[in-house]
Amino acid sequence: MNREMMVPLIVLAVMIPLVLLRNRAPRVLHPDRLWIMPAIVLPLIGLGLWGSQFEPGVSHAPFGPLGWSLLLVGLLLGAAFGWQRGRMVTIEKTPEGVLKAQASPLAVILIIAVFVGRSALRPWTEAHAAEWHMSPLAIGDAFLMFAVGMIVAQRIEMYIRAKRIQHGGTDAHVEAVPS
Numbered sequence: 001m002n003r004e005m006m007v008p009l010i011v012l013a014v015m016i017p018l019v020l021l022r023n024r025a026p027r028v029l030h031p032d033r034l035w036i037m038p039a040i041v042l043p044l045i046g047l048g049l050w051g052s053q054f055e056p057g058v059s060h061a062p063f064g065p066l067g068w069s070l071l072l073v074g075l076l077l078g079a080a081f082g083w084q085r086g087r088m089v090t091i092e093k094t095p096e097g098v099l100k101a102q103a104s105p106l107a108v109i110l111i112i113a114v115f116v117g118r119s120a121l122r123p124w125t126e127a128h129a130a131e132w133h134m135s136p137l138a139i140g141d142a143f144l145m146f147a148v149g150m151i152v153a154q155r156i157e158m159y160i161r162a163k164r165i166q167h168g169g170t171d172a173h174v175e176a177v178p179s
Helices: 003-022 036-052 065-087 105-128 136-166
Strands: 090-093 099-102 174-176
Touching: 003 105, 036 136, 065 105, 065 136, 090 136, 099 136, 105 136
Parallel strands: 090 174
Antiparallel strands: 090 099
16 A cells, blocks of 8 residues: 555544544534535635646546536535435534534545545545546546535535424424524
8 A cells, every 4th residue: 555545544544533533422503514525625726626727647637527427416415425424424503593513424434434434435536547438637636625524515405404303394304402
């Protein structure tokens, strides 16, 4: 296993305990601040997409219809995963009206599985990209589009549910904390 494959695994090994410790107790949820993470991540991923065109040793030919389709599939799959991950977040409303959110352990496992799967599949997909008449750059960029879809869809889903409960509505995923 080379260094390029080890770095994501080391990052996961460090981040998993931190994420699990952070998610032990519900945290205050500010629905009006859910836009901040996408606002930070989207430009960074855009920069990554732009910068990937300068990666040495990779064909920089423009994407064909298959490459653009792959980007769209990555975005849509990411949105589906993000929506599901957002649905797994438990939202509680305290008697004072404060919303608290706690990520499900299953949601944490889902995100870990996605990152491990990406790391495991990357060498294989890049090795077979030519057989599929596809740019390896498009495959890598599809993973970035997956991340965009996941982050944005999760925040949208949580925002919709949080606003609904703030305004007195009910939701199958929102729990009221007993007083």
